[in-house]
Amino acid sequence: MGGESLGTNTCTRAIRAEFFSKEMLVATTLHSQTSAPRQQPTTVSGVAVKQVYSDADLSQVDVHQDIGNPGRYPYTRGIHETMYRGRLWTMRQFAGFGTASETNERFRVLLRKGQTGLSTAFDLPTLMALDSDDPKSGGEVGRLGVAIDTMDDMLVLYDGIDLEKISVSMTINAPAAILMAFYLAAAQERGFDVRELRGTIQNDILKEFHAQNEFVFPPEPSVGLVVDLIEYCTDCVPRWNTVSISGYHIREAGSTASQELAFTLADGRHYVEQTLRRGLAIDRFAPRLSFFFNAHNDLLEEVSKYRAARRLWATLMRESFHAQDPASWKLRFHAQTAGCSLYDKQPQVNLIRVAYQAMAAVLGGCQSLHTNCMDETLALPTEHAATLALRTQQVLALETGVTNTVDPLGGSYAIESMTDAMVREARSYFEKIDQAGGMLAAIQTGFFRREIADAAYQYQTAIDRGEKKIVGVTDCVEPDEQPLELHEVDPMAESRQLERLRRVKQQRSRDEVQRSLQAVRDAARCGENVFPALIQAARTRATVGEITAAMAEIFGRQGARQM
Structure with a gap:
């Protein structure tokens, strides 16, 4: 985020210097941060903080x-x-x-x-x-x-x-x-x-x-x-x-x-x-x-x-x-x-x-x-x-x-x-x-x-501008980071979910689903509380998308984020 700050340059030069150990690097960085004159401190939100309150x-x-x-x-x-x-x-x-x-x-x-x-x-x-x-x-x-x-x-x-x-x-x-x-x-x-x-x-x-x-x-x-x-x-x-x-x-x-x-x-x-x-x-x-x-x-x-x-x-x-x-x-x-x-x-x-x-x-x-x-x-x-x-x-x-x-x-x-x-x-x-x-x-x-x-x-x-410091990003960087072991989503999860949804649609009663979706439309159109109709639609195994589409026929849609 942002350009390289003075603190980053200091840390990087120290890392590259052959006669500095990592411990000396940390001590030098902390010394430079505490001894340099500070600007008016502010909160994360940019609100000025007084030196002392009374x-x-x-x-x-x-x-x-x-x-x-x-x-x-x-x-x-x-x-x-x-x-x-x-x-x-x-x-x-x-x-x-x-x-x-x-x-x-x-x-x-x-x-x-x-x-x-x-x-x-x-x-x-x-x-x-x-x-x-x-x-x-x-x-x-x-x-x-x-x-x-x-x-x-x-x-x-x-x-x-x-x-x-x-x-x-x-x-x-x-x-x-x-x-x-x-x-x-x-x-x-x-x-x-x-x-x-x-x-x-x-x-x-x-x-x-x-x-x-x-x-x-x-x-x-x-x-x-x-x-x-x-x-x-x-x-x-x-x-x-x-x-x-x-x-x-x-x-x-x-x-x-x-x-x-x-x-x-x-x-x-x-x-x-x-x-x-x-x-x-x-x-x-x-x-x-x-x-x-x-x-x-x-x-x-x-x-x-x-x-x-x-x-x-x-x-x-x-x-x-x-x-x-x-x-x-x-x-x-x-x-x-x-x-x-x-x-x-x-x-x-x-x-x-x-x-x-x-x-x-x-x-x-x-x-x-x-x-x-x-x-x-x-x-x-x-x-x-x-x-x-x-x-x-x-x-x-x-x-x-x-x-x-x-x-x-x-x-x-x-x-x-x-x-x-x-x-x-x-x-x-x-x-x-x-x-x-x-x-x-x-x-x-x-x-x-x-x-x-x-x-x-x-x-x-x-x-x-270097007024806010981010440890590890703008200051005190490590050039030789070791990657973490990350969680990987099973690439077959999507196909398993699609197959599960296909089976549900195949086994449910299409007539019951359509009746329940019509009840959702009717409640939305009349200004009634739609929740009882939603529960009945859930029991027929109507899907999230089907129920949403039924309500959108009455409420309309508003442009949202693109997937």
């Missing part, structure tokens, strides 16, 4: 009203009084590749090694609501996640796993309602009580229009499907987190921390508004809304971001939406370490980055956590790399002592000042979105994409 920086902060105590409104210091002294966060490693049976095997390995929740990665065709036998899916089936075409694949994916005891997360958006229908239909076929199922489905389509581009339908009907799922699960699957409002992908696209915070909560606000319009009372559905944030490199900035998020959401829910149940005020969030911060150069260094990022998430009070694997910039993780990523969380939980006290950084002048600044900047963005005409209007005018693109440009420019 009580003068808290002049706008009301200690009792804005900070308070853990487990008490506005939850700045955490949503539980005891936090990790009462219960550790859920360790939820992201996994998925090849066919459902291969991913099921990886799930079982991770559970045996101590993982406490499942997180499912789907392949690109599934994310784009395409079947494996669609011509556009060729070469992508099972490569970046698991291929799911019908409810039968869902049965295999979680085979032998007690779904009433293990919480399941599914990272899916445009076809989220379809995959959730598959999951519930499969659970019922296996005899589970869906009212006892615990887990989270991402189901956040707005951030796709901001950053990730994996959408199928236009924004308005897309949000309608999100609300359909919220409404159905509120009534029928009460322990399920119906949407994971996601800033992670916004940050991965290049946003600042405050943009990630503001745009994510603005998305959440829009979902709440639309669900209220559907007629649901705020305290019926708000407690099952959840959030998903990035854990980037700047520890103090990230901790402040999480604390600001809790304060902002609690205030919004109580003061703007008049929620009465304290459970509605609490922002619960999953964190994932920053994929955009990982590099293919010296990939073992990614282990170190991930460890610090995970610590930021825990010091910030996350409820569940995924730690990225060191080899993810090169390939899907090997079992060894996935195990090390899980062990990173376990060492953090069991050896570092950060779980022994609640909000250990609370009261720090720097942390409280940064938290308050985050709150103010997020509120400024809320005003800009409102002035643009609201969420959908701001999407149509490209407001979010412009803001994120500008931030990404500024960050890359700082790297190119």
